[in-house]
Amino acid sequence: MEGDELLVPLSALEHWSYCHRQCGLIHLENLWSESGRTMEGRVLHEKVDLPGLEQRPGLRIARALELRSDTHRLGGRADVVVFFDDPDYPSTGRPFPVEYKRSSRNTFLHAELQLCGQGICLESMLGVPVPSGAIYYGASRRRREVAFTGKLRGDTLKAAGEILQMLESQRTPPAEPGAKCEECSLRDHCLPELPGPAGLGSYLEGMS
Numbered sequence: 001m002e003g004d005e006l007l008v009p010l011s012a013l014e015h016w017s018y019c020h021r022q023c024g025l026i027h028l029e030n031l032w033s034e035s036g037r038t039m040e041g042r043v044l045h046e047k048v049d050l051p052g053l054e055q056r057p058g059l060r061i062a063r064a065l066e067l068r069s070d071t072h073r074l075g076g077r078a079d080v081v082v083f084f085d086d087p088d089y090p091s092t093g094r095p096f097p098v099e100y101k102r103s104s105r106n107t108f109l110h111a112e113l114q115l116c117g118q119g120i121c122l123e124s125m126l127g128v129p130v131p132s133g134a135i136y137y138g139a140s141r142r143r144r145e146v147a148f149t150g151k152l153r154g155d156t157l158k159a160a161g162e163i164l165q166m167l168e169s170q171r172t173p174p175a176e177p178g179a180k181c182e183e184c185s186l187r188d189h190c191l192p193e194l195p196g197p198a199g200l201g202s203y204l205e206g207m208s
């Protein structure tokens with residue numbers, strides 16, 4: 001049944017883009033580890049995590065808005081969606097999603113996919129074009145606009161398809177050891193320095 005179909009969490013798009021294994025650890029194995037960085041990010045999100053609608057001249061601001069696209073098997077929550085008054089879309093306004101992040105360090109490309117996924121969901125739900133959105137960085141209080149280009153949409157839907165395959169297979173991807181592991185809050189769960197199944201024999205031999 002359509003409403004009961006497995007949906008790819010919008011937040012998983014960012015995790016998958018950063019590291020496939022991190023995405024599996026969080027979304028398949030329900031692992032999460034609070035670090036200084038994630039705690040600051042969580043505190044920032046708590047400010048926009050209460051659902052609500054605010055009316056201002058020329059626009060409405062929706063917070064913690066639930067989104068989904070059954071067509072693209074995506075679902076989740078947008079921190080903020082601004083609906084600008086627009087005579088071309090009198091009933092809905094022109095939606096503009098804004099995703100909150102702690103800082104731009106190592107996150108920009110990954111967060112773009114999550115934001116674009118929100119735009120794709122809004123288009124599916126409201127039937128109006130969503131050509132762009134923005135990422136707001138709490139540390140610098142700067143906002144960066146992101147155009148939902150054909151390439152970004154393609155990358156987002158490709159990632160969503162791959163995540164769906166992972167969720168359906170129930171298999172967490174292998175580690176991808178690299179510099180990004182130093183920043184990863186799940187490093188202690190992942191143990192990226194351990195070899196995968198193919199190298200396990202020689203690793204154990206080396207211990208004896």
Ligand code: SF4
Binds near residue numbers: 175186191
């Ligand atoms: S420690 Fe490295 S390989 Fe493991 S989940 Fe984090 S980034 Fe991925």
